[in-house]
Amino acid sequence: MPEMPEVESIKRTLEKNINGQVIKNVIVLLPRMIKYPDSISYVKMLSGHKIKQIQRRGKYLIMQMDNEIMAVFHLRMTGRLCYVNKNKQEDKYERIIFELNNGDKLIYADTRTLGTLYCIKPGELDKIKGLYELGPEPLSAEFTLEYLQSKLKNNRGKIKSFLLNQKNIAGLGNIYVDESLFLAGIYPETKACNINKKKAGKLIEAVNKVIKDGINDGGTTFRDYVNGKGEKGTHQEKLFVYGRDKKQCKKCGTIIEKIKVGGRGTCFCPHCQKLIK
DNA sequence: AGAGGAGCCTGAGCGC
DNA sequence: TGCGCTCAGGCTCCTC
DSSP states (O other), X not given: OOXXXXXXXXXXXXXXXXXXXXXXXXXXXXXXXXXXXXXXHHHHHHTTOBEEEEXXXXXXXXXXXXXXXXXXXXXXXXXXXXXXXXXXXXXXXXEEEEEETTSOEEEEEESSOOOEEEEEOTTOGGGSHHHHTOOOOTTSTTOOHHHHHHHHHTOOSBHHHHHHOTXXXXXXXXXXXXXXXXXXXBOTXXXXXXXXXXXXXXXXXXXXXXXXXXXXXXXXXXXXXXXXXXXXXXXXXXXXXXXXXXSBOXXXXXXXXXXXXXXXXXXXXXXXXXXXX
């Protein structure tokens, strides 16, 4: 389940191989994955054009083309974007194939087919609402204590739901949110508006650390995630709470518990993470 | 307006 | 062995 560190790892492993390459042809095996415009226009807009560079924003991957077109990918849970050379055998879950001029391929594969692909012209960013409305990135200059406090103040929902909302902070998903809340010592059902300045500062530190460590480890692989070369990440070995329910907390030895918060499975340490009232 | 829940999807894992 | 159920989770859409 790719979150920001996984998508960043995909970007980094792909860029060396695809920047400057020309897309010879696009084969759309599952047209419904193309959300905008339609699959026929999608193929036309990209075929014969050079990939200038690949960028990441939140959990989105963006291929900038030489004709000012942007090909945008969101991998959701099981999407994978891999560079493969001509002789590699096919993946059962291939959905979209980008044939490159050198004979290699860029493959979009997706088991559960929940990923979304778009192709937009300059000025059409608002066609992708989720991308258009993204909040600041962790580790960026915009992700400040003042910003976080101003957002928390007006939010009466739970902090876990707040952190998962991409309009507040771009790129966090279930794994990194649970880990961030553990590091900050905050119980996931704490109301966002109850988090004071000191705790908000801890939360920023925690989010930044978790994201940075995740990127350095090449992402977290629980099930499907692989980078642009098809390799797994290693950050799963360092998780404190996610996927560790009924196990001992690595800090205090208390048994990690699992509850549902806003419909999401949520792991936490009942000793290390306190409800703030 | 903001919060919460359903739905989209397929595969893995479980109990019977 | 196999059936049916639940869960996994990012995001959009809908309702309250």
